[in-house]
Amino acid sequence: MNKPIEWKITAQDGEARTGILRTRRSEIETPVFMPVGTQGTVKGVRFEWLEEEMDAQIILGNTYHLFLRPGVEIIRSLGGLHKFSTWNRSLLTDSGGFQVFSLTDLRKLTEEGVEFRSHINGDKKFLSPGISMEIQAALGSEIVMVFDECAPGKAGIDQTRKSLEMTARWAERSKNRFNELQETGMDSGFMSESSAVAGGANKLSGRQALFGIVQGAGHIELRRESLEKTVEIGFDGYAIGGLSVGEEKSVMYEVLEFLAPKMPQNAPRYLMGVGTPEDLVEAVTRGVDMFDCVLPTRNGRTGSAFTSVGKINIRNAKFAADSEPLDVNCSCSVCRRFSKAYIRHLYQAKEMLAAILISHHNLAFFLDTMKKVRQSIKLGNFGEFRRDFLNKISEGESEDKSTDV
Amino acid sequence: MNKPIEWKITAQDGEARTGILRTRRSEIETPVFMPVGTQGTVKGVRFEWLEEEMDAQIILGNTYHLFLRPGVEIIRSLGGLHKFSTWNRSLLTDSGGFQVFSLTDLRKLTEEGVEFRSHINGDKKFLSPGISMEIQAALGSEIVMVFDECAPGKAGIDQTRKSLEMTARWAERSKNRFNELQETGMDSGFMSESSAVAGGANKLSGRQALFGIVQGAGHIELRRESLEKTVEIGFDGYAIGGLSVGEEKSVMYEVLEFLAPKMPQNAPRYLMGVGTPEDLVEAVTRGVDMFDCVLPTRNGRTGSAFTSVGKINIRNAKFAADSEPLDVNCSCSVCRRFSKAYIRHLYQAKEMLAAILISHHNLAFFLDTMKKVRQSIKLGNFGEFRRDFLNKISEGESEDKSTDV
Numbered sequence: 001m002n003k004p005i006e007w008k009i010t011a012q013d014g015e016a017r018t019g020i021l022r023t024r025r026s027e028i029e030t031p032v033f034m035p036v037g038t039q040g041t042v043k044g045v046r047f048e049w050l051e052e053e054m055d056a057q058i059i060l061g062n063t064y065h066l067f068l069r070p071g072v073e074i075i076r077s078l079g080g081l082h083k084f085s086t087w088n089r090s091l092l093t094d095s096g097g098f099q100v101f102s103l104t105d106l107r108k109l110t111e112e113g114v115e116f117r118s119h120i121n122g123d124k125k126f127l128s129p130g131i132s133m134e135i136q137a138a139l140g141s142e143i144v145m146v147f148d149e150c151a152p153g154k155a156g157i158d159q160t161r162k163s164l165e166m167t168a169r170w171a172e173r174s175k176n177r178f179n180e181l182q183e184t185g186m187d188s189g190f191m192s193e194s195s196a197v198a199g200g201a202n203k204l205s206g207r208q209a210l211f212g213i214v215q216g217a218g219h220i221e222l223r224r225e226s227l228e229k230t231v232e233i234g235f236d237g238y239a240i241g242g243l244s245v246g247e248e249k250s251v252m253y254e255v256l257e258f259l260a261p262k263m264p265q266n267a268p269r270y271l272m273g274v275g276t277p278e279d280l281v282e283a284v285t286r287g288v289d290m291f292d293c294v295l296p297t298r299n300g301r302t303g304s305a306f307t308s309v310g311k312i313n314i315r316n317a318k319f320a321a322d323s324e325p326l327d328v329n330c331s332c333s334v335c336r337r338f339s340k341a342y343i344r345h346l347y348q349a350k351e352m353l354a355a356i357l358i359s360h361h362n363l364a365f366f367l368d369t370m371k372k373v374r375q376s377i378k379l380g381n382f383g384e385f386r387r388d389f390l391n392k393i394s395e396g397e398s399e400d401k402s403t404d405v
Numbered sequence: 406m407n408k409p410i411e412w413k414i415t416a417q418d419g420e421a422r423t424g425i426l427r428t429r430r431s432e433i434e435t436p437v438f439m440p441v442g443t444q445g446t447v448k449g450v451r452f453e454w455l456e457e458e459m460d461a462q463i464i465l466g467n468t469y470h471l472f473l474r475p476g477v478e479i480i481r482s483l484g485g486l487h488k489f490s491t492w493n494r495s496l497l498t499d500s501g502g503f504q505v506f507s508l509t510d511l512r513k514l515t516e517e518g519v520e521f522r523s524h525i526n527g528d529k530k531f532l533s534p535g536i537s538m539e540i541q542a543a544l545g546s547e548i549v550m551v552f553d554e555c556a557p558g559k560a561g562i563d564q565t566r567k568s569l570e571m572t573a574r575w576a577e578r579s580k581n582r583f584n585e586l587q588e589t590g591m592d593s594g595f596m597s598e599s600s601a602v603a604g605g606a607n608k609l610s611g612r613q614a615l616f617g618i619v620q621g622a623g624h625i626e627l628r629r630e631s632l633e634k635t636v637e638i639g640f641d642g643y644a645i646g647g648l649s650v651g652e653e654k655s656v657m658y659e660v661l662e663f664l665a666p667k668m669p670q671n672a673p674r675y676l677m678g679v680g681t682p683e684d685l686v687e688a689v690t691r692g693v694d695m696f697d698c699v700l701p702t703r704n705g706r707t708g709s710a711f712t713s714v715g716k717i718n719i720r721n722a723k724f725a726a727d728s729e730p731l732d733v734n735c736s737c738s739v740c741r742r743f744s745k746a747y748i749r750h751l752y753q754a755k756e757m758l759a760a761i762l763i764s765h766h767n768l769a770f771f772l773d774t775m776k777k778v779r780q781s782i783k784l785g786n787f788g789e790f791r792r793d794f795l796n797k798i799s800e801g802e803s804e805d806k807s808t809d810v
Contacts, residue, residue: 039754040747046761048738070725070750077726078746086742320475321482333453337491341483342445345475349444352757356451 004209005142005236006202007268007289013382015261015287018374021268023142024191024206025082026057026089030268030289031373033280033366034092036297038062039069040085043297044352044359047087053333054367058090058142060292063135064099068118068125072138080140080188091189092292093141095132095174095213097148098241098273109149111166129173137181140189141208145239146174148213153246155217164215164222168229171212175233182207209236211270214259217242218251223259231264238263239270240288244279253282260287277306277369278393281386284373296366300359303347307365308389309396314358319344332364409614410547410641411607412673412694418787420666420692423779426673428547429596429611430487431462431494435673435694436778438685438771439497441702443467444474445490448702449757449764452492458738459772463495463547465697468540469504473523473530477543485545485593496594497697498546500537500579500618502553503646503678514554516571534578542586545594546613550644551579553618558651560622569620569627573634576617580638587612614641616675619664622647623656628664636669643668644675645693649684658687665692682711682774683798686791689778701771705764708752712770713794714801719763724749737769 006022007030021028035042035050037059042050050056061081066072078084081091100114107115113128132147147170151163181187191206212235216222230238240259243252256271260283263269270290271283280291296306303314307327312319314326325335326343334343334357346354369389376385411427412435426433440447440455442464447455455461466486471477483489486496505519512520518533537552552575556568586592596611617640621627635643645664648657661676665688668674675695676688685696701711708719712732717724719731730740731748739748739762751759774794781790 039750039756041751041756041758044757044761046758065754069754070746074726074746074750078728078744084744084747084750086747321479323483339483339489341475341479342489342491345444345479345489346446349470349474351444351446352449352760353446353451355757356449356761 002203002205004205004207006204011378013377013380014285016284016377016382017287017289018377019268019289022204023090024204025142028057028090029374031284031370032058032290033370034058034060034290034292035363036060036292036294039065040081044300044356045363049360054364056367058092059087061091061093061139061141062099063093063096063132063139066139067096067135068120072135076138076188080138082140082189091141092143093136093139093145095145095147096127098150100127101150129170130177133174133177133181134186137186137208138188140187142189143237144178144208144210146171146210146212148215148241150242150245151215151217153217157219157222160217160219160222164226167213167215168226171230171233175210178210211235211237211239213239213241215242218247218255220255220258223255227259227262237268237270239272241272243271244274256283256286256288277366278390280369281373281389285386296362297359300362301355303354303358305358306362308392310393310400311397312400314340314344314347326361327365330361330365330368332361334361407608407610408641409610409612411609416783418782418785419690421689421782421787422692423782424673424694427609428495429609430547433462433495434779436689436775437463437695438775439463439465439695439697440768441465441697441699444470445486449705449761450768454765459769461772463497464492466496466498466544466546467504468498468501468537471544472501472540473525477540481543481593485543487545487594496546497548498541498544498550500550500552501532503555505532506555534575535582538579538582538586539591542591542613543593545592547594548642549583549613549615551576551615551617553620553646555647556620556622558622558647562624562627565622565624565627569631572618572620576635576638580615583615616640616642616644618644618646620647623652623660625660625663628660632664632667642673642675644677646677648676649679661688661691661693682771683795685774686778686794690791701767702764705767706760708759708763710763711767713797715798715805716802717805719745719749719752731766732770735766735770735773737766739766
């Protein structure tokens with residue numbers, strides 16, 4: 001039977017690799033950064049810019065948020081998240097697990113699932129592996145994530161082991177329910193083989209793909225165990241969960257260094273919820289292919305811009321008459337046109353255009369960084385690119401500090 | 406000597422007329438609706454959309470707001486409001502008078518000018534005809550407005566007469582200072598004759614134009630007096646101030662019906678701060694050529710959309726699963742793509758994209774309405790257009806009420 005996605009390595013430089021991920025709706029070059037569209041919109045940035053200027057081929061949608069509002073009935077009645085939101089390229093949906101464990105007051109965690117209260121109106125709600133798969137089928141995303149439990153970053157070994165064992169049982173239940181839903185045509189994003197995007201020798205099934213999630217916090221041995229269990233169940237791709245949740249940076253890099261090379265070579269590796277541009281480059285170095293993070297848009301709303309010489313905050317008074325763009329090395333439509341002085345004025349004047357422009361630039365910067373990462377891997381000089389990229393950022397940021405008097 | 410602007414009537418249908426207004430920076434077909442860019446940005450709508458999709462040729466900037474923040478020094482040091490904001494088409498700046506009288510705690514009104522406290526930080530500030538002209542020269546707008554006093558809509562005859570006499574003396578002082586500033590090259594938007602936009606037989610001076618303002622509230626006789634005084638001083642165009650400030654609609658239409666036809670035939674007539682789509686059509690009927698209003702963007706932020714069948718509020722639960730666009734008769738990029746259900750979801754979820762999309766549609770609807778107005782005047786069937794346009798809105802709105810149970 002044809003597969004729902006196809007992923008092929010196109011170049012390798014150390015552990016870093018480039019590839020082409022083909023889904024029924026788009027062709028994605030990896031390593032890829034996926035903008036986060038929590039509630040069916042990438043905050044403050046119209047799809048037109050993501051499509052035409054940034055050429056984003058995949059974005060995220062959040063099961064937890066969309067489950068609570070507008071609700072599955074509405075989205076299903078309007079034909080799924082693609083039709084509802086008008087985003088016609090690939091979608092990856094998370095399982096809702098992470099949000100339930102981080103955003104809400106937990107009511108009760110059982111083997112069956114999680115009962116919790118909505119952060120919007122306090123309503124009692126229930127999520128389980130099966131329900132998460134049903135919601136994600138109604139959303140019709142190209143890539144579905146298993147429903148997992150995410151232990152706190154600093155959880156002890158016993159708590160973490162218990163958690164990853166539960167995650168493994170939930171992964172199996174997720175997969176079973178997922179398969180049933182695919183068989184019974186509950187996936188609103190289904191495309192017949194003939195209408196799925198062309199390119200590549202093999203036809204795709206037109207169905208959703210399912211990714212497993214490796215947990216285990218900062219405990220190397222537990223990570224190995226979780227990986228084994230997850231691979232044994234078998235998925236279309238493998239994600240690393242439970243990093244960047246409060247632990248030290250060095251722990252994240254250690255786990256990645258240990259884990260990524262042991263993950264299946266011929267499936268995409270997805271590091272969930274990470275991170276800064278530096279994190280992305282460090283994770284690619286260790287063999288990761290896919291990323292998502294709210295930082296570009298969240299920081300955009302607080303006036304913080306990522307640049308090739310480090311992070312700057314537009315509120316800084318030194319930008320009041322600065323006629324240069326956010327990043328002189330960036331060629332996005334914001335940097336081609338607007339000055340720091342103008343954007344700072346918008347921010348000070350509480351104009352939403354400030355958040356719109358900085359979020360746009362930040363996303364463009366993240367996507368452009370991944371493009372440069374891919375180019376350098378293909379050219380075999382990723383190591384040099386990485387050194388250079390990280391140096392410029394750390395030099396810029398230390399210089400910035402010394403002039404902030 | 407060449408003139409700063411040129412305006413020619415191209416067609417007439419009753420009192421309604423179309424024309425071409427040529428400034429040093431763009432060619433504007435009238436009747437025209439000018440989007441309001443209070444703080445150097447049209448709230449929530451990137452210039453790219455105004456330029457490319459809506460083809461807006463002129464927007465407003467607010468002297469009062471820009472004077473307080475970022476301040477004249479910053480804008481002058483960055484080359485004026487065009488360079489600062491990157492809006493390279495025409496700008497009209499108001500004088501700051503209206504805001505001083507409506508937004509702030511007045512400290513003291515004297516013959517010299519107005520002392521007031523900033524609404525941002527309480528700083529003591531002073532505006533006068535001369536200072537307003539200096540600020541508008543630093544901003545470098547194509548069209549400068551005289552500094553006027555705007556009496557409350559329901560002011561009695563004595564108060565209104567006193568006010569319009571002051572306005573006339575201030576208009577004269579405005580003009581004198583304006584001329585000095587033009588002579589001494591203080592206009593940051595100056596363009597040499599050769600670089601000003603082409604088209605039309607006559608060369609333009611490359612300087613700013615100055616519009617006078619007719620006051621007089623709802624008192625017909627005082628309107629006539631104010632008009633005479635203003636025309637006697639002599640301006641490049643004439644505005645009607647002090648309407649839509651709390652008086653009855655019928656009063657506004659009466660004043661317009663009386664006043665507009667008596668205004669100079671060969672200069673553009675600008676109705677300040679008005680109004681709804683219906684108001685615009687009614688004012689064109691009475692001979693008005695130019696409009697500005699914050700309604701499209703202000704209503705956009707509260708979920709209210711203007712459509713060809715009347716105003717709707719996207720919060721209404723009946724739109725929860727409505728797959729139709731805001732206005733089925735609108736061809737803007739928002740209506741071509743997004744459903745009411747999706748935009749309602751964005752609004753309910755407090756996503757800024759809701760305000761972005763509704764503001765965009767509203768502006769597109771206003772500009773498109775003016776385009777249809779111009780077409781029908783040229784074709785000689787403006788009366789029919791008007792009847793039809795107003796009927797559809799009032800029918801739509803009464804139907805809407807009857808289904809709101």
